[in-house]
Amino acid sequence: xxxxxxxxxxxxxxxxxxxxxxxxxxxxxxxxxxxxxxxxxxxxxxxxxxxxxxxxxxxxxxxxxxxxxxxxxxxxxxxxxxxxxxxxxxxxxxxxxxxxxxxxxxxxxxxxxxxxxxxxxxxxxxxxxxxxxxxxxxxxxxxxxxxxxxxxxxxxxxxxxxxxxxxxxxxxxxxxxxxxxxxxxxxxxxxxxxxxxxxxxxxxxxxxxxxxxxxxxxxxxxxxxxxxxxxxxxxxxxxxxxxxxxxxxxxxxxxxxxxxxxxxxxxxxxxxxxxxxxxxxxxxxxxxxxxxxxxxxxxxxxxxxxxxxxxxxxxxxxxxxxxxxxxxxxxxxxxxxxxxxxxxxxxxxxxxxxxxxxxxxxx
Ligand SMILES: [Zn+2]
Ligand SMILES: [Zn+2]
Numbered sequence: 001x002x003x004x005x006x007x008x009x010x011x012x013x014x015x016x017x018x019x020x021x022x023x024x025x026x027x028x029x030x031x032x033x034x035x036x037x038x039x040x041x042x043x044x045x046x047x048x049x050x051x052x053x054x055x056x057x058x059x060x061x062x063x064x065x066x067x068x069x070x071x072x073x074x075x076x077x078x079x080x081x082x083x084x085x086x087x088x089x090x091x092x093x094x095x096x097x098x099x100x101x102x103x104x105x106x107x108x109x110x111x112x113x114x115x116x117x118x119x120x121x122x123x124x125x126x127x128x129x130x131x132x133x134x135x136x137x138x139x140x141x142x143x144x145x146x147x148x149x150x151x152x153x154x155x156x157x158x159x160x161x162x163x164x165x166x167x168x169x170x171x172x173x174x175x176x177x178x179x180x181x182x183x184x185x186x187x188x189x190x191x192x193x194x195x196x197x198x199x200x201x202x203x204x205x206x207x208x209x210x211x212x213x214x215x216x217x218x219x220x221x222x223x224x225x226x227x228x229x230x231x232x233x234x235x236x237x238x239x240x241x242x243x244x245x246x247x248x249x250x251x252x253x254x255x256x257x258x259x260x261x262x263x264x265x266x267x268x269x270x271x272x273x274x275x276x277x278x279x280x281x282x283x284x285x286x287x288x289x290x291x292x293x294x295x296x297x298x299x300x301x302x303x304x305x306x307x308x309x310x311x312x313x314x315x316x317x318x319x320x321x322x323x324x325x326x327x328x329x330x331x332x333x334x335x336x337x338x339x340x341x342x343x344x345x346x347x348x349x350x351x352x353x354x355x356x357x358x359x360x361x362x363x
Contacts, residue, residue, distance in 0.1 A: 005363070006133035007340045008122060010056045012049030015341050020133075023126030027071035028140035030078075032088065036157035037131035038062030039335075039359040041187060041257055042281065044348040046118065047341075050283050054113075054121040058130025059340075060361070061090040061118035062160040064153055068135065078144050087159040087317060088131075089143035090307060091116040106307040132340050134363045145313055148321050154334055154360050155320065155327050158192075161358060162316035162327075163308040164279070165192030170200040171312050172303050173251040173275035177201040182240065182249035182269055183225075184208050185256030185280060186216035188330065188358050191223055193253045195325050196315075198224035202251075206243055208236060208262070215355050219329060240269045252276045260287040267294035274298065279305040333359040 003019045010016060025031050037060040045051035046059055053059075067084050075081050093100045094110025108115065117136070120129035128137040138144070147156050168189070175181060181197040183190050186209040197205050206227045207220040217228040229239045240249060248271035256262045260282045267290075270276060295302065308316075319325060333356050335343035346356040 001135070004128065004133055004135040005337060006058045006128065006130070007060075007337060008056050009047065009053075009059050013047060015047075017338055020127060022135055023128065023137055025069045025071055027073040028077075030070035030074050030138035030142070031068045032063060032065040032086070032136045032138050033068040034060075034063055034065040034131050034133055034136055034363045035085070036064045036153035037361045037363070038157045038160045039343050039347045039356075039361065040160065041189065041347070043118075043344055045281060045283075047344045051281075053119055056122045057118065057120065058122065058128065058132055059118045060131030060133070060136075061116060062157060063088040063117060063131035063136055064147065064157040064159070065131075065136070074138070074140060078142070080144060080146055085147045085149045085156070086144040087147050087156070087313065088117065088136075088138065089145075089310065089313060090118070090160075091143075092139050092141050093143070095141060106309055132337065132361060134337070143310060145310075145317055147317055151320065153362060154331055157360050158320060158327055158330070158358060159313060159316045160308070161188045161192040162195065162319065163313040164189050165194075165196035166315040167308045167312035168255065168277050168279045168305045169193035169197045169251070169253045170315075171309065172277050172305055173253070175200045175202055175251050178203050179250040180204045180206070180244050180247070180271070181251045181253065182206045182208070183253045183255065184262040184266060185254070186213050186220050186228075187255065187257065189255040189279065190253070191216065191220055191330055191357065193255060194220050194223045194225050195319070197251070199319060204243065206240065206249065216357060219357070222329060223325070236265065237268050244271070247271045248274060250274050254278045255280045257281065258283055258285075260285050261289075263287045264290045267291060267298075267300065270294070270298055270300050272298050273300070275301045275303065277303050277305050331358045331360075332356055335359065335361050337361055337363045
């Protein structure tokens, strides 16, 4: 094989399917045959141009695939070989900057701006830096996790949203038995947070959403939420007080997209000393009515979250392999590579009559 099909983004809302050369692999790198690529909320932002990415570039940062070729040294260092199925982490750390050395490799900027799959332009050799393709290049600094091969690719590829659930709803806020967890937003990350908080032994899980989220809120209950709140029809502050016996939530995970209001509201839902994790991107809008005195008065901890860490990816992969959670209920759409645009617009809710929760491309 000398060429590969790849979806190239050339401008906001402009994707083209191209045939690109497959690069040679040296001793330290590898070539991945992409089996599936999850469609992320940030893929929508990349597509529309809200998330600035140097273009042209191949999108796709949630790759699951088979090692097609691998250099000897890479095989030794990564502990995988040709034919193995791997989940590939989005970020490609430099390994030497202060963030990397101090254990925060997910915010590494040692190789220029955000360096990870989907975010490196086509002009940077060898070009195949995204998983909306039949084949993807694996840089020597890639982080890969072996995944069992007998699972359907569209389920195994959920390691990414589920990994985010573990990091944002469990690892960062240190969620455990006795904690009341409130999740703002019932998208794929919100639902993944429900699953992770449940596994961590949360006492009660509450999820908020809008009227149009009815199907997602029902699914949240199936996946382990105790209560759901429609913030458009109910007084959410009063409901949280009522459910928690006046205490408020110990852990709040903010994963609603674009709307900044839930960030301000989260301070009212919080118990004394609560941990609030902010992971929903708001298009760099300011938060109106943000009353910082509530942070002081309740000694709240606000923590931003960008991406996933190896520890949470591992937790997600083990949970997927265990078969303990009916993840198929979250998976709504498979798309062919040539339908990448439709896949993104389905997740974005731009296709009438379709509710996309977890969508993936199967090249
Ligand atoms: Zn993602
Ligand atoms: Zn670094």
